[in-house]
Amino acid sequence: MKIDEVKEKGSKYLFQNYGRIDLCFDHGEGMYLYDLDGRKYLDLVAGIAVNSIGYSHPKWVNAIQKKASELVHVSNLYQVKEQADAAEAIASITPKGLDHTLFVNSGAEANEGSMKVAVRYTGKRKILSALNSFHGRTAGALGATGQTKYQDTFQTLISDCFDYFDYDSFESVKSMVDKDTAAVIVEPIQGEGGVRTASAEFFKTVRDVCTDRGALMIVDEVQTGMGRTGRWLGIDNFNVIPDIISLAKALGGGVPVGAVVTTDEISSVMTPGTHGTTFGGTPLVCTAVSATIDVMKEEDLVQNSHDVGKYLKDRVSKIDSDEIVDVRGYGLMIGIEMRSKASDFQKYCRDNGILINVCHGNTVRLIPPLIMKTSDADIFVETLDRFLN
Structure with a gap:
């Protein structure tokens, strides 16, 4: 053709x-x-x-070809061995304590899931994100995206719980996080915003303010994670440990998969029925996750x-x-x-x-x-x- x-x-x-x-x-x-x-x-x-x-990496290809011949999909009604294996692999590259994973299908879903966890854990209603940020195109992720060009004509779907601070301005963050703030979501580097970076002082301020005021710090590692910035996570460049990390893009080496990663304590609020996804964490994509991390370590x-x-x-x-x-x-x-x-x-x-x-x-x-x-x-x-x- x-x-x-x-x-x-x-x-x-x-x-x-x-x-x-x-x-x-x-x-x-x-x-x-x-x-x-x-x-x-x-x-x-x-x-x-x-x-x-890269494309057509032989170890990755062999892993998913083999799994495709065995079991592509099974419901989350059952135990899924490949999910447990992939979650263990993720825990090996995330900061100590951030070792519980929820598998989803995309970066937007990972950010939506992260915000649901934060709201349920804190019992608060407000989410703060940065101007010029990008967190996805689904309704909640779109609300967290601090660029009106993406939100235009879809405002009716966007909650009024979102507000926006100036990226790389610790004064702006300090002034906006209050007793009603459930979470601050931030990118280590604003990718869609023009590859904009922020200072270590800014990220440390976000961490300290969230801790002091009972909010959770969510770091969107959808684009910056998985070694992209020369560290396993973008936030690792700034020596800051968040409460929740969202992953996707490179996580599966090319298959559609995302993940919410957090602590045992925070994850425990998501009891049966609070969140779910039909395709999140299928044997095929989780095999791809494990193979991707293996290749990255070996090479x-x-x-x-x-x-x-x-x-x-x-x-x-x-x-x-x-x-x-x-x-x-x-x-x-x-x-x-x-x-x-x-x-x-x-x-x-x-x-x-x-x-x-x-x-x-x-x-x-x-x-x-x-x-x-x-x-x-x-x-x-x-x-x-x-x-x-």
């Missing part, structure tokens, strides 16, 4: 809610995607921070994210061009803010066999597979240098 046929069928049968690029991929291997015509692209998007162990991909990310960021920072406004991020989550040409550069990259993402106006967001090598980074930097000069 040719791409024109795909587009024609898609326009006939699909919702037109995505602004799609005229590319369609047939398969992937390692750092590369291959389109229907066999042309290969160095992928620095990774399905929006999902395919962190030391968290350290690789740190090392190659630092190399890439340093090389980009040394490019002398007025078009580059700022280079920011941690590990292999890097934002290159450009003055005006980010979209032009995205097309230039595509024409030269490289896939990048542009978010929040003019920020080039690099979120490649964590298997990236310095030679891959060199290809990107040389392409950027050619474009600018």
Whole structure:
């Protein structure tokens, strides 16, 4: 099938809610995607921070192929061995005490679940999140998303329990957390907000204020988790331990899975009937979770994210061009803010066999597979240098 046929069928049968690029991929291997015509692209998007162990990793493929032949789905009415195994694997990479997991199907669901846990545990009604944040598209997660462009026309679905503080402003957080606050939800790096980072002082303030005023600190690790920032969790860069963590995206290596992770005490409020999901934590996706974490440990991909990310960021920072406004991020989550040409550069990259993402106006967001090598980074930097000069 040719791409024109795909587009024609898609326009006939699909919702037109995505602004799609005229590319369609047939398969992937390692750092590369291959389109229907066999042309290969160095992928620095990774399905929006999902395919962190690369494409078609043999250990991951073998694990899910085997499980698919045995048991893809079974109801949560029963004990699920693969869930217990995957939860144990998650507990091995999260801070001590954060060792109880609820499996869901996506990042938005993980954030919704996190907020339900917080409200039920504290008995309070108010949720605070940051301006410019992004936490998902379902009603509750959309309410927590501090960007009106995502909320527009859907306000009728959004609760009035949400309010928004200034990201990286500890004064703003201090002034807003009160006796009615159930939780503060925050991203270690605002991904959709343009790869914006905050200070260690800010996160420590959020932690202290939540503790002092009886609120829970929820850290949205949907994009920043699973080694993306050069640590297992983005918040690990700031030496802060939250009450609840939400995970998704890279958690399953490509399959749709999310997780709410918290303590034994906090999790205990979610008794039978308080929350559930038909597909959350199937044997197939939980096998993928365990295989993904195994691969990341065996290949030391968290350290690789740190090392190659630092190399890439340093090389980009040394490019002398007025078009580059700022280079920011941690590990292999890097934002290159450009003055005006980010979209032009995205097309230039595509024409030269490289896939990048542009978010929040003019920020080039690099979120490649964590298997990236310095030679891959060199290809990107040389392409950027050619474009600018």
